[in-house]
Amino acid sequence: MTAIRRTALTLALTLAAILGSTGSTAPAQATFADSASRTTTIATAVVTAPGNVAGSLACSRSTGTMGTTWSPSTTPRVSGYTVTVYFSDGFVQKAELGPAATSWSAPIDVYFVTAFSVQYSVTTKTDYGWSNESARTGTFQC
Numbered sequence: 001m002t003a004i005r006r007t008a009l010t011l012a013l014t015l016a017a018i019l020g021s022t023g024s025t026a027p028a029q030a031t032f033a034d035s036a037s038r039t040t041t042i043a044t045a046v047v048t049a050p051g052n053v054a055g056s057l058a059c060s061r062s063t064g065t066m067g068t069t070w071s072p073s074t075t076p077r078v079s080g081y082t083v084t085v086y087f088s089d090g091f092v093q094k095a096e097l098g099p100a101a102t103s104w105s106a107p108i109d110v111y112f113v114t115a116f117s118v119q120y121s122v123t124t125k126t127d128y129g130w131s132n133e134s135a136r137t138g139t140f141q142c
Contacts, residue, residue: 049134059142067105073124117141
C-alpha cells in the first residue's frame, strides 16, 4: 500500500510540475543594466617655436655674412636649436646650436647670395624628441 501511495504522490507531483510550468504565469524575468561615465583628460606638452626670428645678410665685394636672431622657446627641457637656411634654388643648409643660443651667423661667398635669395627659420628641439619650427623670415639677397 505504501508503494501505491508513493507512486501516486510521485505522479501527482510530476503532473503538477508539468502543468505549473505551462500555465498562464510566465517564468521570472530580470533585466540587468549598468553603466558608468567618466571623462578622461590627457595633458600633452606643447613645444613652442622660438619667437621674434629675424634674419640678416651683410654683403661686401667678396664675402657676405648671413645670420639670424630669436627669442628663446619657453618650452621646458629645450636641448638645442636648429637654424635652417633656405636658398631659393632649393638648397637647404642647417646649423645645430645649444640650448642657450639666441643668434647665429656664418660667412658665405657673396656669389651664392647674389645669385640666390635666402630665408631663415629656427627649430626648437627638446630632450624628449619633440620639436617645432618657426615661420620663415622674409627673403634676403645681395
